[in-house]
Amino acid sequence: MINLRTSVSAFTLVATAALGVAATGLPAAANDKLVELSKSEANWPMTGKNYSANNYSTAKQINVDNVKTLRPAWAFSTGVLHGHEGTPLVIGDKMFVHTPFPNITFALDLNEPGKIDWMHKPKQSPTARAVACCDVVNRGLAYWPGDGKTPSLILKTQLDGHIVAVNAETGEEFWKMENSDIKVGSTLTIAPYVIKDSVLVGSSGAELGVRGYVTAYDVKTGAQKWRAYATGPDEEVKLAKDFNSKNPHYGQFGLGTNKTWEGDAWKIGGGTNWGWYAYDPDTNLFYYGSGNPAPWNETMRPGDNKWTMTIFGRDIDTGEAKFGYQKTPHDEWDYAGVNVMMLSEQKDKTGKLRKLLTHPDRNGIVYTLDREDGTLISADKLDDTVNWVKQVDLKTGIPVRDPEFATRMDHKATEICPSAMGYHNQGHDSYDPEKQLFYMGINHICMDWEPFMLPYRAGQFFVGATLWMYPGPKGDRQGYEGLGQIKAYNAITGKYAWEKMERFAVWGGTLATAGDLVFYGTLDGFIKARNSKTGDLLWKYRLPSGVIGHPMTYTHDGNQYVAIYYGVGGWAGVGLVFDLTDPTAGLGAVGAFKNLQHYTQMGGGVQVFSLNGKNPYDDVNVGEWTGPKAN
């Protein structure tokens, strides 16, 4: 809720009052230290900076006028290659850094930057590596501030399916629970998410017969509080009594089993969630998206496949869903709906102030919902080249499909936009509440989908599809460049304030600041800053490796810093990481990014910037060895 202080709307003023004095009977927010921590420019206590997940900082020491003097302040190598998604956390004097598998966590001392206070390196079954579909990434950490009895904790996930609480002061393991069973193909790549005294964790591995779920654990003990599935009977999907009562046309009860699935197919129906969460202390709901249905071959699962591909608003205390809006019924393209949810308070077209949730989906549509009841307010194309859908009918919520771009078995479809990677993937974007603009990193990639069936003997057949991915219509199809975009979007008008092309995808997301800046990293290894009003490119820096995480900022000892992970990989970088050359490998990603190797190679670390590179070591005595410590 960092934006409360800076927002000028009457609505937020009321909300601020509620935070202070609990005048409206909402003590939950007042109790939550994380809300207070996230307001400070010194901290970045959760993946999206605050519960609104807007990646927005009020800090403006670094601004449009001086950003060109931004220089490296210090750097830290994690010693791990492979894709580094997410962003570090900063709380007070410590920065917490995470890595992809083997999922090491470092606590760094910001007074002597790069000095390791502690390191947590779990032992994991190597099986985990084989099971993970798309590189061995991890999206980050969560922080719980402690309550005097239980110490402050860092929460982390391991690829082998465990969630671990680590003492934030010492790095010692505090508790560890198995959330996903690697033996049945379920892995964890998601960043855990702390809300009040609960920690949320999702699941991965949809294609391997995993039935997706989100689980809340007691942050102090690891005891499971509740678990809600994406498919199955209503009591297991945890639908509230008034589920979708404001929007009954979304569907209400009894739809998670054989009404939208054939037979028992829901039991292996996917709908995992491995993206991001957001939370509103006023509604007491948290928001996230469930992923694609399984199996991938859509002919095996006739029906709408509820509640996969759904934006959920669930009560954090009970897990019950108040609303669920399915964006892509019966997905045919692998448009997993797990992307970031950003919360804002804005006036709608009629001038009514509303609590909003904005979600750029993999399917190429950016959705804005009323987050109190799930009502769909707008659904705009992320780019005018999106073609699988003509439009989303705002009254029914149903996408109007163009059958030419369907992926049926008897149909070869060319130039489907977006590709299976989506026009937006796991990147964590930002929202500037003053400008009322969302800054979105976009993939500009389309695909050909060629089904084939190869009979073997004795009635055996293999149904498959060859995916070819290549730049969208605005890119260079000969040179395989022009694979990304960066855009500023107004969710009320549906207009883009500005948009720019990029050579490769902006995979990791964006950071917005009150300095009128938007920062982001590119797959080919740049961090860039643009004027957030105009989109003008103001500054960039060449990193050791490509970026798939999102930048963050913090202020320490009076200096504002910007930090970002480098380390190319993830689905986009899978060709580089595993040295694949068949263009259809990595579900087509290898072909799309075949020229990436000419721009970057693997790496892994954090790079921190400040104006003129100012940092604690400017005082050369800092960190010097001054002889044995006196006893």
Add this chain to the structure above:
Amino acid sequence: MAFRSNGRARAALLGGAVLAAAPFAAALPTAAAEPLRICASSVEAPYSEAKAKGFENKIAEIIAKAAGREAEFVWSDKPAIYLVRDYLDKKACDVVFGVDADDERVLATKPYFRTGYAFVTPADVQIGSDWKDAGRDEFRNFAVRFSTPAELILKAAGKYENNLSYNLSLVNFEDKRNKYTQVPADKLVNEVVNGDADMAIAFASDVARYVKNASKPLKLTLIKDDFERSDGMKIPLHFDQAIGVRKDDAELRKELDAAIDKAKPEIDAAIAEEGIPTLQPNG
């Protein structure tokens, strides 16, 4: 057609035929005959494997000899599922062994044997020959190959969903999107031997050799050919196996048909040696 369970008896009878067939060995290829170019995968055991040790490699050698030709294997290191598209159609070779007799991609010869899907269980398990027998409560884990009628039997018997994780573990949960991933045939049998699977359901010739050589007594029970999907579509469980040639290669088919007739005793002996329970060919 009527189900015949006398495979073992037939195999026993055919054992003597090998001797009778011996004179064929003396038939020398004519100097003018070109080698028979056989499309073959090196990774398709038990049918086809490097050094021509596979069951179908042996059949191919028998047929080539009967046709008075030299067997020339054109090897692919990809699974046999790609042979027609990537080799036969591109004229890299001229024959593919072990196609279904009604395979529309090719011109098929007359069948050289017929067999069906079978239950593979420990020898002491009592089981009938109806597909529904797979649905018994005590059977929990099934080893089957993906995209086969065996998978459809599990689905119809209400066993598929609960078995999926186990079956995927047989390929280490390797991603099946965009690539051909299949359970190795010997693994199907080993899972039954080591007790991880209560049974395997497989095409008999997929597993016959491993059942025969298993370290613990197993049995193959052919399943009756009366399986329908819930929507009424008949799913055949018995199949004629033939040799495929390109559709415009009628002359080669004719030559191979003659060779099949000529070499029948030797073919039957090889099938018996492999341990495959056979059925009467469909015409």
